[in-house]
Amino acid sequence: MTISRERVLEELARIAVPGGGNLVSADLVRALSVESGVVRFVIEAADAAARSLGPVEAEAQRALSALPGVEKVQIVTTAPTVPRGAAPQVTARSGGEGAPPSLKIGRHPTPQAGPAPVSGVARILAIGSGKGGVGKSTLTSNLAVALARKGRRVGLLDADIYGPSQPRMLGLTGQRPTSDGQMIEPLHAHGVTVMSLGLMMKEGEAVVWRGPMLMGALQQMLNQVKWGELDVLLVDLPPGTGDVQLSLCQKAQVSGAIIVSTPQDVALIDARRAIDMFDKLKTPVLGLVENMSTYICPNCGHEAHLFGHGGVAAEAAALGLPFLGEIPLNLDLRLSGDAGTPIAAGDGPVAQSFARLAERLIDGGMA
Numbered sequence: 001m002t003i004s005r006e007r008v009l010e011e012l013a014r015i016a017v018p019g020g021g022n023l024v025s026a027d028l029v030r031a032l033s034v035e036s037g038v039v040r041f042v043i044e045a046a047d048a049a050a051r052s053l054g055p056v057e058a059e060a061q062r063a064l065s066a067l068p069g070v071e072k073v074q075i076v077t078t079a080p081t082v083p084r085g086a087a088p089q090v091t092a093r094s095g096g097e098g099a100p101p102s103l104k105i106g107r108h109p110t111p112q113a114g115p116a117p118v119s120g121v122a123r124i125l126a127i128g129s130g131k132g133g134v135g136k137s138t139l140t141s142n143l144a145v146a147l148a149r150k151g152r153r154v155g156l157l158d159a160d161i162y163g164p165s166q167p168r169m170l171g172l173t174g175q176r177p178t179s180d181g182q183m184i185e186p187l188h189a190h191g192v193t194v195m196s197l198g199l200m201m202k203e204g205e206a207v208v209w210r211g212p213m214l215m216g217a218l219q220q221m222l223n224q225v226k227w228g229e230l231d232v233l234l235v236d237l238p239p240g241t242g243d244v245q246l247s248l249c250q251k252a253q254v255s256g257a258i259i260v261s262t263p264q265d266v267a268l269i270d271a272r273r274a275i276d277m278f279d280k281l282k283t284p285v286l287g288l289v290e291n292m293s294t295y296i297c298p299n300c301g302h303e304a305h306l307f308g309h310g311g312v313a314a315e316a317a318a319l320g321l322p323f324l325g326e327i328p329l330n331l332d333l334r335l336s337g338d339a340g341t342p343i344a345a346g347d348g349p350v351a352q353s354f355a356r357l358a359e360r361l362i363d364g365g366m367a
């Protein structure tokens with residue numbers, strides 16, 4: 001038996017809240033998602049009210065878990081700092097190591113007709129992949145550094161909420177953005193202005209963020225971060241075709257998307273899905289990049305193709321899309337990312353492959 005959204009709302013409408021009414025009539029339920037027996041939502045209350053909502057959350061958890069067809073219930077209670085309907089406001093303090101800053105993000109987006117430009121930002125490039133682990137984040141950080149080394153003013157927004165890795169890859173682990181109560185001061189590394197959505201969330205919170213919450217969070221990341229004047233803002237997306245991609249393309253004027261794939265067939269099938277999604281969202285796909293292309297044995301110089309080779313170029317040709325370049329499979333590339341200094345910040349053949357990619361984008365007017 002499956003549980004419907006309507007049935008969940010009906011149950012939530014039975015749960016009284018302090019101050020009168022119930023969870024539904026008091027309009028406290030946000031981002032409700034009901035999928036395959038998993039119910040997720042956010043209880044959004046005014047600051048003061050949130051403290052008294054613990055029992056309400058517990059009651060909702062109990063009541064929903066008892067319904068036939070419900071496998072799992074995930075609820076997060078949040079409190080905005082401004083009354084609902086007012087412009088979203090960010091509050092922050094400098095956090096200690098490990099603790100997320102107390103930024104109140106992820107509430108409903110402010111009404112906006114359609115995709116809007118981000119003040120001071122000339123271009124927004126979305127870096128996507130169909131599949132996880134193909135090296136999208138590695139490519140984004142290195143490309144950002146390579147572009148910065150060529151004199152471009154570059155920003156990087158880590159919107160990979162399910163596995164934000166940019167702080168580590170750029171050597172920013174433990175650093176927290178600050179805010180003056182209105183605008184967030186981003187971080188800086190290797191000549192790149194950096195902001196990560198992951199730094200704003202409590203652990204585990206991301207999983208319940210769907211649709212409107214994500215949209216609000218992204219909107220804040222785009223419009224309430226002091227990006228300054230940028231030639232290009234790279235957005236590191238989560239893998240796949242989900243709410244973040246949708247929200248970004250609906251809220252921001254994205255100049256184009258770059259799709260990263262390994263040469264394997266299975267990754268390419270997913271890449272095709274990602275391309276199809278950007279097409280539907282009317283975001284031009286600027287081209288494809290092949291990662292983990294060639295492996296050169298550091299001992300004997302033998303060249304091997306662990307995941308095949310040329311598959312992405314062939315796919316790009318078949319789809320009539322530009323092939324933007326290839327990045328080799330290289331141990332130092334991984335180690336430097338883990339150590340927080342992207343390999344593109346140095347010299348050598350791998351840094352050069354990122355430099356070539358950066359040049360290609362600059363020459364094509366894409367960055």
Ligand SMILES: Nc1ncnc2c1ncn2[C@@H]1O[C@H](COP(=O)(O)OP(=O)(O)OP(=O)(O)O)[C@@H](O)[C@H]1O
Pocket residue numbers: 129131132133134135136137138139160163165238239291292293327328329330331333334335337338
């Ligand atoms: N060309 C490469 N050579 C060697 N290691 C690589 C290469 N590209 C990526 N890696 C390594 O593979 C792992 C996955 O890369 P990365 O996190 O960039 O992938 P991703 O596509 O962003 O993954 P996810 O979408 O799951 O976050 C990392 O440990 C990274 O260092």
